[in-house]
Amino acid sequence: MPLSSRHLLGLQGVPKDDIQLILETANTFREVLERPIKKVPTLQGKTIVNLFYENSTRTRISFELAEKRLSSDTINFSQSSSSVKKGESLKDTIRNIEAMKIDMIIIRHSAAGTPHYLTKICNANIINAGDGIHEHPTQALLDMYSLKERFGKLEGLKVCIVGDVAHSRVALSNIYGLITMGAKVSVCGPSTMIPRFIEKLGVNVTYDIDEAIRDNDVLNVLRIQLERKAGGYFPSLREYAKYFGITQERLDNNKDITILHPGPINRGVEISSEVADGNNQIILHQVTNGVAIRMAVLYLLGTLN
Amino acid sequence: MPDQIKVVDKLGLDRILTRISHEILEKNKGSENLVLMGMRTRGEFLAARIAKKIKQIDEIELPLGILDVTLYRDDFRTSLKQPQVSVSNITFDINGKDIILIDDVLFTGRTVRSALNALMDFGRPASIQLFILIDRGHRELPIRADYVGKNIPTSVYQEIKVKMEEIDGEDSIYLVELNKK
Amino acid sequence: MNVILKDINLFNPLSKIDQKKVSILLKDGIISKIGNIDSKEFENSEVFELDSKYVVPGFIDMHVHLREPGREDEETIVTGSNAAANGGFTEIACMPNTSPAIDSAEIINFIKKHSTKHLVNVYPIAAASLGRNGEVLSPIAELFEAGAVALSDDGVAIKTSSLLRKVLEYSKMYDLPVIEHCEDETLSDGAMNEGINSTQLGLPPLPSVSEDLIVSRDILMAEYTGGKIHIAHISTKKSIQLVRKAKQKGINITAEVTPHHFTLTEDYLKSYDTNYKMNPPLRTEEDVNAVIEGLKDGTIDCIVSDHAPHSIEEKEEEFQYAPNGIIGLETMIGLSLSELYHKKILSLKEIVEKLSINPRNILKIPVPQFSIGEPANFTILDLDSVWTVDISKFKSKSRNTPFDKRLLSGKSFGVINNNQMFIDDSFVNI
Numbered sequence: 001m002p003l004s005s006r007h008l009l010g011l012q013g014v015p016k017d018d019i020q021l022i023l024e025t026a027n028t029f030r031e032v033l034e035r036p037i038k039k040v041p042t043l044q045g046k047t048i049v050n051l052f053y054e055n056s057t058r059t060r061i062s063f064e065l066a067e068k069r070l071s072s073d074t075i076n077f078s079q080s081s082s083s084v085k086k087g088e089s090l091k092d093t094i095r096n097i098e099a100m101k102i103d104m105i106i107i108r109h110s111a112a113g114t115p116h117y118l119t120k121i122c123n124a125n126i127i128n129a130g131d132g133i134h135e136h137p138t139q140a141l142l143d144m145y146s147l148k149e150r151f152g153k154l155e156g157l158k159v160c161i162v163g164d165v166a167h168s169r170v171a172l173s174n175i176y177g178l179i180t181m182g183a184k185v186s187v188c189g190p191s192t193m194i195p196r197f198i199e200k201l202g203v204n205v206t207y208d209i210d211e212a213i214r215d216n217d218v219l220n221v222l223r224i225q226l227e228r229k230a231g232g233y234f235p236s237l238r239e240y241a242k243y244f245g246i247t248q249e250r251l252d253n254n255k256d257i258t259i260l261h262p263g264p265i266n267r268g269v270e271i272s273s274e275v276a277d278g279n280n281q282i283i284l285h286q287v288t289n290g291v292a293i294r295m296a297v298l299y300l301l302g303t304l305n
Numbered sequence: 306m307p308d309q310i311k312v313v314d315k316l317g318l319d320r321i322l323t324r325i326s327h328e329i330l331e332k333n334k335g336s337e338n339l340v341l342m343g344m345r346t347r348g349e350f351l352a353a354r355i356a357k358k359i360k361q362i363d364e365i366e367l368p369l370g371i372l373d374v375t376l377y378r379d380d381f382r383t384s385l386k387q388p389q390v391s392v393s394n395i396t397f398d399i400n401g402k403d404i405i406l407i408d409d410v411l412f413t414g415r416t417v418r419s420a421l422n423a424l425m426d427f428g429r430p431a432s433i434q435l436f437i438l439i440d441r442g443h444r445e446l447p448i449r450a451d452y453v454g455k456n457i458p459t460s461v462y463q464e465i466k467v468k469m470e471e472i473d474g475e476d477s478i479y480l481v482e483l484n485k486k
Numbered sequence: 487m488n489v490i491l492k493d494i495n496l497f498n499p500l501s502k503i504d505q506k507k508v509s510i511l512l513k514d515g516i517i518s519k520i521g522n523i524d525s526k527e528f529e530n531s532e533v534f535e536l537d538s539k540y541v542v543p544g545f546i547d548m549h550v551h552l553r554e555p556g557r558e559d560e561e562t563i564v565t566g567s568n569a570a571a572n573g574g575f576t577e578i579a580c581m582p583n584t585s586p587a588i589d590s591a592e593i594i595n596f597i598k599k600h601s602t603k604h605l606v607n608v609y610p611i612a613a614a615s616l617g618r619n620g621e622v623l624s625p626i627a628e629l630f631e632a633g634a635v636a637l638s639d640d641g642v643a644i645k646t647s648s649l650l651r652k653v654l655e656y657s658k659m660y661d662l663p664v665i666e667h668c669e670d671e672t673l674s675d676g677a678m679n680e681g682i683n684s685t686q687l688g689l690p691p692l693p694s695v696s697e698d699l700i701v702s703r704d705i706l707m708a709e710y711t712g713g714k715i716h717i718a719h720i721s722t723k724k725s726i727q728l729v730r731k732a733k734q735k736g737i738n739i740t741a742e743v744t745p746h747h748f749t750l751t752e753d754y755l756k757s758y759d760t761n762y763k764m765n766p767p768l769r770t771e772e773d774v775n776a777v778i779e780g781l782k783d784g785t786i787d788c789i790v791s792d793h794a795p796h797s798i799e800e801k802e803e804e805f806q807y808a809p810n811g812i813i814g815l816e817t818m819i820g821l822s823l824s825e826l827y828h829k830k831i832l833s834l835k836e837i838v839e840k841l842s843i844n845p846r847n848i849l850k851i852p853v854p855q856f857s858i859g860e861p862a863n864f865t866i867l868d869l870d871s872v873w874t875v876d877i878s879k880f881k882s883k884s885r886n887t888p889f890d891k892r893l894l895s896g897k898s899f900g901v902i903n904n905n906q907m908f909i910d911d912s913f914v915n916i
Binding site: 166201 | 803805
Binding site: 030 | 373375376377378381386387388390391392393394422423425426427428
């Protein structure tokens with residue numbers, strides 16, 4: 001069965017079968033990545049545009065590699081949202097790019113809903129590579145893939161998302177995806193960074209990091225965006241690190257816990273160096289799996305007729 | 306149900322595999338540098354059976370790989386259904402090896418073409434030889450098999466269906482009449 | 487010129503007129519006879535067969551953004567007035583957030599100059615602070631003398647409590663109402679109502695408490711100073727409760743609501759359609775129900791459109807960056823009749839009060855009495871006509887509305903004012 005949608009805009013409402021298919025298909029590409037020649041001809045002749053209105057070296061490189069390893073033609077377009085606001089409108093940009101006969105657009109944008117808007121103004125397959133504080137579906141998929149690789153299944157797995165949940169697209173996509181797959185999801189962070197009513201999504205809330213470590217199989221530690229401090233969401237980096245930072249001593253309460261982090265890491269803030277390099281984390285697996293997941297998504301959308 | 310005729314039964318299939326195993330050994334003057342590569346799905350099981358027979362004959366366990374060629378197919382744009390991919394499983398180095406590539410039916414030759422491309426991405430084998438259980442004709446590419454189980458000339462309105470115990474619950478080969486449109 | 491409106495239902499709750507199937511004779515725009523018109527008058531009159539349509543005191547929209555001066559590409563005084571006539575209004579009050587703001591007699595005169603000779607009367611609302619900056623009092627006495635009917639920094643609330651106090655005290659001398667856009671700007675960098683929907687859509691939240699805080703502040707300040715506060719586009723359950731209690735205490739406060747706040751909820755935002763982006767944002771079903779309660783029990787005095795024209799280019803920006811607001815002059819009567827009158831939430835009397843009598847009283851614009859010798863100032867309502875909104879037929883320069891293609895029951899059939907009639911999509915001198 002192919003995917004039920006021709007776009008990947010988010011994981012909200014994406015059926016379990018679709019997530020399962022993406023995760024299983026990623027196995028194939030995980031194997032391709034182990035070959036001497038890490039390239040297959042599957043998307044030959046397809047043209048994919050990486051439209052990045054926000055800086056993101058990692059996500060862009062990961063998508064670009066995935067595209068090249070599927071033999072598609074790849075074009076990068078990077079511009080900061082602010083300069084776009086002054087110049088050509090998004091609609092004109094998209095229409096122009098589409099007129100050059102392209103097949104797929106990977107979009108990263110600071111405004112939520114922009115990928116959804118793209119589906120209304122052009123015919124390409126749209127993949128959301130992060131829209132504002134809304135969703136970042138491929139990140140959540142690679143997180144889930146990494147957990148499935150480690151634990152064999154997602155059902156019943158206890159995962160706590162730690163940090164600035166209110167301003168995190170990674171958190172939201174993980175919550176949707178993990179709950180669909182039957183995991184037990186909770187969030188932990190300073191109360192100013194936990195959205196009101198988040199319980200309605202079916203997650204538990206705790207403000208005690210030690211409790212979160214004790215009660216979970218996995219912590220997905222979010223990056224603290226330093227500009228949030230300016231917004232006054234927490235008093236200081238020092239206080240954040242002291243009360244919510246993941247340190248080796250804290251992990252003594254649960255030596256088997258698995259630590260994920262979407263990167264880039266602020267060492268010494270949300271996670272100590274010792275933990276970032278230690279045995280509990282699988283951060284670099286996430287990065288490798290990221291390419292495989294993106295190849296899987298590109299394959300499944302790019303070969304839909 | 307379309308009309309179908311059984312063209313090979315369980316015993317017939319076993320005889321073919323025994324004969325081919327001998328041919329492989331004979332042609333390669335032994336089994337030292339051989340590896341078997343089954344193409345998903347039924348090629349995989351054919352390869353396993355040949356491995357077993359060669360072990361009986363030569364008391365050697367040949368490396369057995371599984372090749373999924375979906376990613377190398379050239380019909381994404383024309384076929385209506387999205388093919389499901391699965392994993393290739395090749396746990397050994399194919400550089401310098403003599404590969405016996407194994408599939409159930411040879412038709413247009415396009416799948417074999419995909420397999421050749423795929424194998425090249427895994428390394429540089431010394432040679433690749435092709436074993437096909439049924440050759441039904443209608444080639445579109447210049448490809449021929451080194452070992453053929455049985456030639457069954459067909460029309461385009463027919464199909465060869467290979468069934469194997471491992472997944473189909475029976476060993477037999479059918480010639481199926483498709484509905485002419 | 488003589489005009490006969492034949493077989494109308496004449497309805498004016500203020501002067502207690504409720505006459506069925508009568509006719510009116512207008513001579514040069516003046517009411518000269520009501521009742522049975524002599525048959526020989528018919529020969530030299532233009533006769534309109536109105537077949538029991540309702541003639542009511544001319545409707546007023548007291549919350550309109552005309553964009554002139556400054557953004558004439560989005561709306562002008564004339565196109566906004568045309569939209570008002572098409573929508574069923576004989577008067578509109580325009581908000582001061584133009585560029586420059588309406589904070590001097592010159593700008594008021596400019597608006598008046600551009601609106602004379604039109605069927606629709608335009609009443610300027612002046613800025614409460616100079617440039618709407620929230621720092622210095624605007625020249626309130628001069629503005630009043632030039633014709634301002636109210637004061638407001640609409641778009642934002644009056645910035646500080648100390649300035650609000652001065653505005654209320656100063657405006658008291660002229661009995662000018664202060665219209666407040668209630669929003670605590672320190673809580674307001676969001677794009678939609680805060681709730682589980684804002685979390686799910688990833689849109690920065692705008693909490694309802696931001697409105698409630700300023701409503702509370704304004705009520706307390708109105709009580710303290712004895713000034714007159716009018717709460718613009720009220721939208722939260724709590725704010726409505728606060729206004730209800732303040733009215734019970736006898737505090738000088740009134741409130742208005744827009745059709746979108748009694749018709750739509752935040753659920754519509756799921757499409758990321760910027761035509762659902764407004765400020766105050768669309769709220770929850772609970773808030774909509776509270777608005778309807780408030781309309782019923784009189785806590786909410788008026789219905790206004792908050793007509794906010796925006797260019798297509800700006801509304802096509804990314805949701806977070808797109809401007810707030812929708813146009814509403816040409817859908818407000820249809821929505822009010824469909825959602826309130828036909829759903830038996832408000833009677834026709836209450837509709838006329840909220841769209842004509844109450845806002846006129848708040849701005850001290852006389853209510854037509856329907857007496858002989860009075861200039862005709864009518865809205866003619868076709869209560870049961872079923873029609874589909876079609877933005878291509880709008881008179882407004884802008885097209886930003888979420889109500890395009892919506893099926894509505896009831897509309898304005900025409901308006902009469904200033905010796906002119908707008909009927910059948912055109913203006914006629916009478």
